[in-house]
Amino acid sequence: MRMMMKVTIPVEAGNRGVKEGLLPKTVMGFVERMKPESCYFIAEGGKRTGYFFFDLKDPTLIPTVAEPFFMNLHAAIEITPAMNLDDMKAGVEKAMKA
Numbered sequence: 001m002r003m004m005m006k007v008t009i010p011v012e013a014g015n016r017g018v019k020e021g022l023l024p025k026t027v028m029g030f031v032e033r034m035k036p037e038s039c040y041f042i043a044e045g046g047k048r049t050g051y052f053f054f055d056l057k058d059p060t061l062i063p064t065v066a067e068p069f070f071m072n073l074h075a076a077i078e079i080t081p082a083m084n085l086d087d088m089k090a091g092v093e094k095a096m097k098a
Helices: 011-020 022-034 059-073 085-097
Strands: 002-009 038-044 047-055 076-081
Touching (some): 011 059
Antiparallel strands (some): 002 076
């Protein structure tokens, strides 16, 4: 299932992560493991924030996905199912028939 994961990194932990190389190492480790279809990075509420869209084949992988961000960057994580346009259209068609 396609998921959207929002990763919010506290300023101090992010600064340390940049200086020590943990921030890029953690992000690239996730990218190499999960092969997200897209990644976006913004400043939200004054904190480094990343949005990742990826396929989660098994919910037991959630700790594998989240723990490096928790442990290395003290990040807050939000994971939620997400649809692209084609998924939304197919879902609405099914809902209209129900």
